Amino acid sequence: MSDDEADPELLQLLRQSLGIPSNRSDEVSSQTGVLADAEHIYSDAIDVSIDMYGTKSAASNIWKMMQERAYSTEAWSQVELHPKAGEGFSELDTINFIFTMDLLNFSFWSKLSDDQRFQVDYKGRRWTGYNSLLACLHRALDEGIPITTPRYWRSSQASDEAFKHVFRSATSEDIPLLSERIAVLREAADVLHKSFGGPEDVPEMVVEAVLTSCPDLSVNRTHPGQAHRVGGAHGKEATERLEIASEQQHDAFFAADFDYERLSHVSVKADQTTTVVTMPVLDNDIPMQSIADPEEVVVHQSAVEAAALPINQDGAQSDRQSKNAESFSRDQSVLCLIDKADRSAGKLVNLLARHFACFCDETQFHGRKVRFFKRAQIFGADLWAAFNGAGYGEFQDIDTLTMFADYRVPQMLYTLGVLSYSPSLLYHIRDGKQIPPGHSWEVQLRGCSIWAVELIRCEILRLQPQAAVNAVLIDFFLYDLTKERERTEGQLSIPHHRTRSIWY
Numbered sequence: 001m002s003d004d005e006a007d008p009e010l011l012q013l014l015r016q017s018l019g020i021p022s023n024r025s026d027e028v029s030s031q032t033g034v035l036a037d038a039e040h041i042y043s044d045a046i047d048v049s050i051d052m053y054g055t056k057s058a059a060s061n062i063w064k065m066m067q068e069r070a071y072s073t074e075a076w077s078q079v080e081l082h083p084k085a086g087e088g089f090s091e092l093d094t095i096n097f098i099f100t101m102d103l104l105n106f107s108f109w110s111k112l113s114d115d116q117r118f119q120v121d122y123k124g125r126r127w128t129g130y131n132s133l134l135a136c137l138h139r140a141l142d143e144g145i146p147i148t149t150p151r152y153w154r155s156s157q158a159s160d161e162a163f164k165h166v167f168r169s170a171t172s173e174d175i176p177l178l179s180e181r182i183a184v185l186r187e188a189a190d191v192l193h194k195s196f197g198g199p200e201d202v203p204e205m206v207v208e209a210v211l212t213s214c215p216d217l218s219v220n221r222t223h224p225g226q227a228h229r230v231g232g233a234h235g236k237e238a239t240e241r242l243e244i245a246s247e248q249q250h251d252a253f254f255a256a257d258f259d260y261e262r263l264s265h266v267s268v269k270a271d272q273t274t275t276v277v278t279m280p281v282l283d284n285d286i287p288m289q290s291i292a293d294p295e296e297v298v299v300h301q302s303a304v305e306a307a308a309l310p311i312n313q314d315g316a317q318s319d320r321q322s323k324n325a326e327s328f329s330r331d332q333s334v335l336c337l338i339d340k341a342d343r344s345a346g347k348l349v350n351l352l353a354r355h356f357a358c359f360c361d362e363t364q365f366h367g368r369k370v371r372f373f374k375r376a377q378i379f380g381a382d383l384w385a386a387f388n389g390a391g392y393g394e395f396q397d398i399d400t401l402t403m404f405a406d407y408r409v410p411q412m413l414y415t416l417g418v419l420s421y422s423p424s425l426l427y428h429i430r431d432g433k434q435i436p437p438g439h440s441w442e443v444q445l446r447g448c449s450i451w452a453v454e455l456i457r458c459e460i461l462r463l464q465p466q467a468a469v470n471a472v473l474i475d476f477f478l479y480d481l482t483k484e485r486e487r488t489e490g491q492l493s494i495p496h497h498r499t500r501s502i503w504y
């Protein structure tokens with residue numbers, strides 16, 4: 001926030017004290033307050049400080065390296081496991097992937113050695129850290145589990161066991177904070193459903209076909225509070241019955257009391273242990289709004305036929321599996337959320353922090369509320385980079401976002417001589433000891449990192465007034481540099497600091 005901009009919270013207090021009616025409650029500011037809070041933390045910090053000479057020299061080195069590499073938002077799509085249109089991700093798929101990724105973009109570090117820590121087997125390789133999360137999401141999608149679809153997270157299919165399967169490890173160490181990750185997904189799904197559900201966001205699963213280890217096949221249809229057995233027979237016969245149902249919608253498969261508005265999917269279970277697979281039963285050409293008219297309900301033949309295919313055990317993606325992923329593709333609640341931000345990254349961050357407890361990354365420092373909004377800001381930044389600042393990635397105020405206060409970028413800022421630590425903090429970090437969540441050290445590390453990146457940004461612009469640079473690009477660059485140096489040099493001059501929380 002610049003000096004001539006009013007703090008929205010102070011304005012609100014002023015309004016209250018003068019008896020002036022407050023802003024409409026649904027009005028969302030585009031100012032996040034993160035930068036002002038970081039400056040406050042920096043001014044009061046005693047264990048973390050910013051070296052001004054180090055900052056100036058780091059700024060000119062960073063800018064030089066960014067230019068040499070022509071570093072831009074294009075780098076985002078070069079990350080191997082980021083979603084790409086060329087790999088079949090539609091815009092909606094990409095947005096849902098990024099939202100899921102940033103809900104879960106926290107705490108991947110481990111005390112264990114590289115070969116013992118949480119790792120994910122995917123595409124013939126073992127992935128760790130942030131990449132392990134991306135690998136889990138891709139692996140699940142390949143298996144036909146719609147893990148990036150909010151509606152799935154609150155569905156009956158998304159049991160704790162199903163989530164454990166999605167985040168399974170190739171080693172004996174589980175993904176850190178698994179139960180917190182599950183809770184975050186479920187909370188987000190509920191909020192999206194209640195506050196951002198568009199007309200397309202119809203409740204999942206009404207019709208269920210249960211394949212009990214072929215050839216026995218039975219058909220159920222269910223909707224909340226009800227479950228009727230409609231038919232049961234041996235394989236071929238039951239398949240025919242489904243086909244008949246598609247022709248005689250009222251009389252056979254769908255009885256008169258059927259809640260057509262809730263119809264969206266067919267689910268198939270191979271046996272008690274196999275994951276439920278869900279797929280569309282409606283003709284794709286029919287918009288969901290028109291389901292209210294029963295005449296228009298058509299059972300999607302290919303979905304029903306695909307349901308009869310044998311389960312693919314070898315991990316390759318079958319027709320049925322891809323149809324499963326497709327079946328949840330109508331969930332547009334995240335799009336609706338982005339639309340509400342009116343192309344303002346700040347507003348998007350504030351919307352996330354206001355509606356979702358799991359994005360409300362704030363704490364107290366010396367008697368004042370301070371905000372970091374790490375994952376909320378990363379979400380805006382990832383959208384911006386993934387779509388190269390256009391379409392769903394267009395934010396006219398992207399330059400107001402700050403560095404994302406994680407445990408990696410401070411490590412690089414220290415290595416570059418920008419941050420320095422008090423002896424007690426330095427030894428604590430060097431000894432690999434954990435910092436309790438919310439501890440003053442953690443707050444100082446986060447606030448000073450944000451302020452340091454702001455100073456680097458200002459210094460680059462002082463040197464090169466025309467430079468197309470902002471805190472997001474500097475942050476992405478520093479994160480990538482950390483990973484690169486770790487790969488090439490083994491270790492940086494200091495380990496990253498360690499705290500365990502969903503905030504970073």
Ligand SMILES: Nc1nc2c(c(CN[C@H]3C=C[C@H](O)[C@@H]3O)cn2[C@@H]2O[C@H](COP(=O)(O)O)[C@@H](O)[C@H]2O)c(=O)[nH]1
Nearest residue numbers: 079105106107108129130404406407408409476479504
């Ligand atoms: N400040 C900042 N923190 C970031 C990222 C990213 C990944 N962003 C991608 C998008 C553009 C970039 O090119 C990246 O490819 C992850 N993290 C955080 O790091 C930690 C995990 O680290 P490790 O255990 O080493 O994998 C964890 O807290 C995670 O939340 C970033 O960009 N900035």
